[in-house]
Amino acid sequence: MAQTKTYLDIVKECDNFPYPTGNQAIYNSYLKNYYAFKVAGYPQVLGHVPNYIVRAFTFPDGWIVNHESQELILTPALTDLDDENTAREKRTSLMEITLKLMSQCKARPEFTSLARKWRNETFPIHATSPPAAGTQRPILLLEIERSASALFGILTTGVQLTCYTQHPAATGEIKLWIARRSRQKQTYPGMLDNAAAGGLETGMSALEGVVRETVEEASLDERVVRMGVRSTGALSYFHVKSSPLSGRGDEGEVGFLQPEVEYIFELQLGEGIRPRPGDSEVEEFYLWNVEEVKEALLRGEFKLNSAIVVIDFFIRHGVITPENEGDYTEIVCRLHRRLG
Amino acid sequence: MAQTKTYLDIVKECDNFPYPTGNQAIYNSYLKNYYAFKVAGYPQVLGHVPNYIVRAFTFPDGWIVNHESQELILTPALTDLDDENTAREKRTSLMEITLKLMSQCKARPEFTSLARKWRNETFPIHATSPPAAGTQRPILLLEIERSASALFGILTTGVQLTCYTQHPAATGEIKLWIARRSRQKQTYPGMLDNAAAGGLETGMSALEGVVRETVEEASLDERVVRMGVRSTGALSYFHVKSSPLSGRGDEGEVGFLQPEVEYIFELQLGEGIRPRPGDSEVEEFYLWNVEEVKEALLRGEFKLNSAIVVIDFFIRHGVITPENEGDYTEIVCRLHRRLG
Numbered sequence: 001m002a003q004t005k006t007y008l009d010i011v012k013e014c015d016n017f018p019y020p021t022g023n024q025a026i027y028n029s030y031l032k033n034y035y036a037f038k039v040a041g042y043p044q045v046l047g048h049v050p051n052y053i054v055r056a057f058t059f060p061d062g063w064i065v066n067h068e069s070q071e072l073i074l075t076p077a078l079t080d081l082d083d084e085n086t087a088r089e090k091r092t093s094l095m096e097i098t099l100k101l102m103s104q105c106k107a108r109p110e111f112t113s114l115a116r117k118w119r120n121e122t123f124p125i126h127a128t129s130p131p132a133a134g135t136q137r138p139i140l141l142l143e144i145e146r147s148a149s150a151l152f153g154i155l156t157t158g159v160q161l162t163c164y165t166q167h168p169a170a171t172g173e174i175k176l177w178i179a180r181r182s183r184q185k186q187t188y189p190g191m192l193d194n195a196a197a198g199g200l201e202t203g204m205s206a207l208e209g210v211v212r213e214t215v216e217e218a219s220l221d222e223r224v225v226r227m228g229v230r231s232t233g234a235l236s237y238f239h240v241k242s243s244p245l246s247g248r249g250d251e252g253e254v255g256f257l258q259p260e261v262e263y264i265f266e267l268q269l270g271e272g273i274r275p276r277p278g279d280s281e282v283e284e285f286y287l288w289n290v291e292e293v294k295e296a297l298l299r300g301e302f303k304l305n306s307a308i309v310v311i312d313f314f315i316r317h318g319v320i321t322p323e324n325e326g327d328y329t330e331i332v333c334r335l336h337r338r339l340g
Numbered sequence: 341m342a343q344t345k346t347y348l349d350i351v352k353e354c355d356n357f358p359y360p361t362g363n364q365a366i367y368n369s370y371l372k373n374y375y376a377f378k379v380a381g382y383p384q385v386l387g388h389v390p391n392y393i394v395r396a397f398t399f400p401d402g403w404i405v406n407h408e409s410q411e412l413i414l415t416p417a418l419t420d421l422d423d424e425n426t427a428r429e430k431r432t433s434l435m436e437i438t439l440k441l442m443s444q445c446k447a448r449p450e451f452t453s454l455a456r457k458w459r460n461e462t463f464p465i466h467a468t469s470p471p472a473a474g475t476q477r478p479i480l481l482l483e484i485e486r487s488a489s490a491l492f493g494i495l496t497t498g499v500q501l502t503c504y505t506q507h508p509a510a511t512g513e514i515k516l517w518i519a520r521r522s523r524q525k526q527t528y529p530g531m532l533d534n535a536a537a538g539g540l541e542t543g544m545s546a547l548e549g550v551v552r553e554t555v556e557e558a559s560l561d562e563r564v565v566r567m568g569v570r571s572t573g574a575l576s577y578f579h580v581k582s583s584p585l586s587g588r589g590d591e592g593e594v595g596f597l598q599p600e601v602e603y604i605f606e607l608q609l610g611e612g613i614r615p616r617p618g619d620s621e622v623e624e625f626y627l628w629n630v631e632e633v634k635e636a637l638l639r640g641e642f643k644l645n646s647a648i649v650v651i652d653f654f655i656r657h658g659v660i661t662p663e664n665e666g667d668y669t670e671i672v673c674r675l676h677r678r679l680g
Contacts (some may be wrong), residue, residue, distance in 0.1 A: 019678070020360055138666070206662040231658040234672045261669050263662050316656060318571040322546040322603050326478070329601050332574045336676035338359070 004298050007320060008327040010307045015334045017238035017257065033254040035072040037152050039091060039141050040064070042127045045340065046141070048153035048257045056107040062094045074142070084139065091142035092122075099148050110151060117147040117186075124202040125154055143202045150241060153257035155339060156199060159210040160309045161229070161265045163195035163218065163275055165287065174317060176293050176310070177275050179217075179282045181303065188303040192296055195267070195275050195285070197306060206263035207231070214267070217282055218275035229267045235312055235335050236261045239305070259339045264309060290319050308335055344638050347660065348667040350647050355674045357578035357597065373594040375412040377492050379431060379481050380404070384467045385680065386481070388493035388597045396447040402434045414482070424479065431482035432462075439488050450491060457487040457526075464542040465494055483542045490581060493597035495679060496539060499550040500649045501569070501605045503535035503558065503615055505627065514657060516633050516650070517615050519557075519622045521643065528643040532636055535607070535615050535625070537646060546603035547571070554607070557622055558615035569607045575652055576601045576677050579645070599679045604649060630659050648675055 020027045035054045037047035049072055059065050064073040076090055103114035122143035149156050163177035179193040198213040200206065207229070214225045240255040269275075275285045288296075296302065297310055312335055314320040322328045360367045375394045377387035389412055399405050404413040416430055443454035462483035489496050503517035519533040536554040540546065547569075554565045580595040609615075615625045628636075636642065637650055652675055654660040662668045 020364075024360075024364070231661040232656050234662070234669055236669065236673055316572050321571040322574070329574055329576065330678075333576055333676050333678035336673050337678070338670075338673035 005300055006298070006327070007311050007325060008331055010297070010300075010304070010311065011237075011331050011334050014239055014304050014308050015237035015337055017240050017259075030254075032070070034153070034257070035065075035070045037154070038071055038073045039125075039127065040073050040075045042141065044127045046125055046127065046152075046154055049151065050254055050256065052253055053108065053110065053151060057102055057105055057111065060094075060098055060101060063098070088140060088142055092144075095142055095144050099145055102148075102151075114145075114147060114151075119146045121146045121199075122202045123149050123154065123156055123199065140202070146199065146201070150256040150258055153259070155259045155261065157206075157261045157263065158197065158199045158305075159206050159213060159263045159265065160194050160197040160306065161210050161214055161218075161267055162309060162313045163220075163267050163269055164313075165269055165271065173289065174319075175287050175289050176313070177218075177269070178286045178288050178293060178296070179275075179277075180284045180286070182280055182283045185281065190283075192302045193282070193306045194309055197309075200263075206265075210263070210265045216278050218285070219278040220267075220269075220273070220275055224269075224273065225267065228269070229265050231263070232266050232316060233264050233312070234261055235264060235308055236337050236339055237305070237308070237335070238337055238339060260305065261339070262305065262309065264312060266313065290314070294319070311335070345640055346638070346667070347651050347665060348671055350637070350640075350644070350651065351577075351671050351674050354579055354644050354648050355577035355677055357580050357599075370594075372410070374493070374597070375405075375410045377494070378411055378413045379465075379467065380413050380415045382467045382481065386465055386467065386492075386494055389491065390594055390596065392593055393448065393450065393491060397442055397445055397451065400434075400438060400441060403438070428480060428482055432484075435482055435484050439485050442488075442491075454485075454487060454491075459486045461486045461539075462542045463489050463494065463496055463539065480542070486539060486541070490596040490598055493599070495599045495601065497546075497601045497603065498537065498539045498645075499546050499553060499603045499605065500534050500537040500646065501550050501554055501558075501607055502649060502653045503560075503607050503609055504653075505609055505611065513629065514659075515627050515629050516653070517558075517609070518626045518628050518633060518636070519615075519617075520624045520626070522620055522623045525621065530623075532642045533622070533646045534649055537602075537649075540603075546605075550603070550605045556618050558625070559618040560607075560613070560615055564609075564613065565607065568609070569605050571603070572606050572656060573604050573652070574601055575604060575648055575675050576679055577645070577648070577675070578677055578679060600645065601679070602645065602649065604652060606653065630654070634659070651675070 018027050018030055033051055034048035035051065036045045037049055038045060054065065054072060062075050064075065074091055074094060076087060099114060102111045105111040123146050124143055125141050126138045127141050144152065144154065165175045167173050177195050179195055181188055181191050181193050183190045196210065196214040196217045198209060200209045210229060211222060211225050214220050215222050237260060239258040239260065241258050242255045277283060277285070293310060297307055302310060311320065311331065315332060325331065358367050358370055373391055374388035375391065376385045377389055378385060394405065394412060402415050404415065414431055414434060416427060439454060442451045445451045463486050464483055465481050466478045467481050484492065484494065505515045507513050517535045519535055521528055521531050521533050523530045536550065536557045538549060538553040540549045550569060551562060551565050554560050555562050577600060579598040579600065581598050582595045617623060633650060637647055642650060651660065651671065655672060665671065
């Protein structure tokens with residue numbers, strides 16, 4: 001049986017990128033392991049690519065690779081000749097060509113696995129408008145194939161839904177619908193999860209995303225979901241995913257950066273309604289009381305970024321309180337990290 | 341009529357201390373305006389005292405004022421001769437003597453107003469144990485008179501309760517019980533507020549604090565409160581309160597630092613139960629629908645750190661969503677600032 005963790009252990013495993021406030025020197029030396037990914041004409045750092053990835057690949061024309069400043073800049077910039085749509089299409093196209101070339105490069109296992117994991121779904125990469133443009137509205141700079149998001153360390157967004165039942169009283173007993181992930185799934189097979197979750201593709205709103213995932217993964221009636229689903233907040237964390245080569249002794253490579261925002265929803269279900277596995281994602285659903293969920297959580301049986309959603313649910317519903325949890329404030333703050 | 345604000349405007353007014361991630365140079369130069377308040381033997385910075393306050397007062401024996409490192413250190417340290425309780429009592433006593441002396445010093449209006457605002461209630465000042473001690477449990481280092489907390493810039497904790505009604509359906513219409521603060525109150529007279537709120541004195545738990553405030557300020561039956569109250573999270577922010585002399589032209593003094601954690605509770609009330617003004621804090625309670633509360637909020641009619649509690653309530657209850665609020669993630673993160 002796995003060792004029992006604390007709630008803060010779980011949060012720290014998820015939000016495991018160092019904080020600049022902690023020790024600026026450690027933070028800065030850590031960032032030296034990455035190139036900053038930018039788009040020409042925009043000052044924002046949009047992602048971080050490990051040095052060993054940049055060194056292992058010859059970026060095609062259209063990229064500016066500055067080894068001095070450790071910047072990796074995607075062109076073209078928006079010029080007077082282009083409108084925003086044209087510039088976005090050009091950038092998206094150059095990124096796709098680059099990733100296809102990468103997937104044929106045998107210098108790194110991450111490159112060759114790109115072809116295998118290719119999903120033909122894209123994530124959006126946003127920036128606020130350049131300072132000169134005045135108002136700070138978000139701009140869709142380009143799209144990137146979903147399976148390459150970790151390689152470029154971009155900010156991704158997703159949705160998660162907790163389904164639960166509650167006795168009529170405001171503080172009546174709560175039970176949660178917990179999913180067991182399919183043992184055939186590529187990622188986290190057989191682990192516990194929330195009722196529905198997914199990444200937000202380009203152009204999809206959080207609400208539409210959660211409705212779609214819930215209908216697909218939990219076989220709930222779309223009308224039931226739309227009527228009852230409640231938006232309850234967002235969690236944000238900065239995760240470092242170990243490189244496949246890290247810890248193998250000789251190299252000790254830094255991991256891929258995965259800053260993420262998860263929009264959180266909950267759906268209270270009546271007695272007669274039960275989620276059922278829909279697509280191939282889920283093997284089984286359990287209706288567990290708080291104690292059962294808590295035990296499985298602290299044994300580490302949940303997928304990591306689903307575990308923190310359960311912790312947030314416990315905080316909102318008065319299961320984890322300032323009285324029974326010594327790390328209460330630290331947990332709440334680290335579940336809502338401000339991402340540059 | 342006051343200008344209409346955005347939700348983010350309100351959050352930024354409350355959490356208005358610069359972020360180190362934003363611009364390290366600005367942050368560091370800003371901190372040059374303060375002495376770090378510490379206790380001998382503990383590395384943690386426990387508060388910040390503006391330079392002009394330190395310069396205007398001669399600290400009595402027992403204080404180490406280091407003008408080079410800009411540190412203001414309260415002795416005694418814990419020695420082999422003392423146990424923790426004795427050291428705490430000595431520190432608390434020295435702090436009290438110091439504040440009494442300050443209150444008789446006419447060099448600054450903040451000193452003379454100490455006597456007028458003295459409440460005979462103390463706030464606790466905690467630290468984690470020194471690294472040598474092994475485990476990181478929180479230690480009560482000393483107590484400080486409540487009205488002096490801003491002067492020393494210590495972290496304070498409080499509780500806030502939102503009372504509301506909701507039609508039986510999970511997503512039924514919500515109405516909020518909003519308090520009008522007494523026009524006789526010293527702070528924020530006549531402004532709108534949540535049903536109950538207060539600072540947490542030394543030794544009081546969040547739950548006991550919210551129960552006491554609710555019974556006192558909203559005249560609700562203690563049994564009703566204990567049965568129905570739900571802990572739903574914590575908000576944390578770093579507020580800079582303007583100095584009385586700031587903006588008067590010649591001095592432009594920096595403000596007092598007020599990092600704060602607010603433990604958040606909600607209480608759903610049935611149709612027949614209504615809060616009534618208890619002590620002299622509240623003039624009247626209104627039962628307003630979401631639209632009415634929102635309008636008053638964005639007109640700036642709420643006390644500032646109560647306004648953000650309403651915003652958090654709106655986020656938890658699906659009133660403010662990723663779809664209808666462009667600054668959603670920024671708002672959520674800044675409501676949960678990680679305070680060193």
